[in-house]
Ligand SMILES: [Zn+2]
């Protein structure tokens with residue numbers, strides 16, 4: 001059983017990349033430690049903030065604008081930083097790690113991991129949580145000056161909660177198929193949505209959300225053409241995939257095409273294929 005109706009196939013190109021990547025993981029890397037620290041810090045921050053709240057009532061309304069901004073922020077970061085080569089130190093490192101490593105390690109024909117060691121290629125490094133912790137702190141400070149301390153703590157919890165959700169959802173995209181990822185609403189949607197994003201033909205342009213595909217729906221970058229509710233609750237359904245994208249998706253599942261036309265920086269596309277992706 002797989003997310004897509006087709007069986008998993010690892011192409012030669014992907015197998016070679018995985019082999020080299022795995023061989024270069026430091027022997028000191030510990031996947032469980034990596035993930036435990038991330039969750040321990042994330043959950044501690046959430047618990048700390050909730051304990052600071054003092055009769056927060058209307059302040060909970062802060063969740064809505066901050067989560068909405070977070071959803072579009074996640075989309076924009078993915079589209080304009082993780083998939084755009086900008087030759088500035090930290091931005092280049094993010095691009096390298098995502099487009100040139102994560103997207104070579106996983107494709108839409110084999111997007112799962114087999115070992116804890118591979119957490120290295122799935123979860124962000126700790127410094128992302130540090131940057132987000134500080135950035136979220138700045139947002140929270142502004143909110144607390146404007147609307148009071150409760151609003152500040154709730155805004156911070158929304159930022160950190162979003163990050164923990166992002167990592168968890170992304171993890172659920174790359175583990176082996178099971179009943180939970182197949183049946184859990186939202187998780188099943190993002191698993192298919194993200195696995196489709198890993199297609200080497202459409203990866204630079206489609207399916208940029210990693211939590212709820214809200215910004216993708218709004219910006220027209222979802223591979224499925226459905227209503228908002230249909231998109232959010234799409235699950236594994238492949239019926240609504242944009243017919244204009246289907247030939248491109250199919251083409252880049254082929255081993256020889258990957259060999260000839262997929263580069264570390266994305267696919268080589270013709271004018272018709274670029275038009276199908278929205279003229280980009
Ligand atoms: Zn991924």
Ligand SMILES: [Zn+2]
Pocket residue numbers: 078082083098103197203
């Ligand atoms: Zn990506």
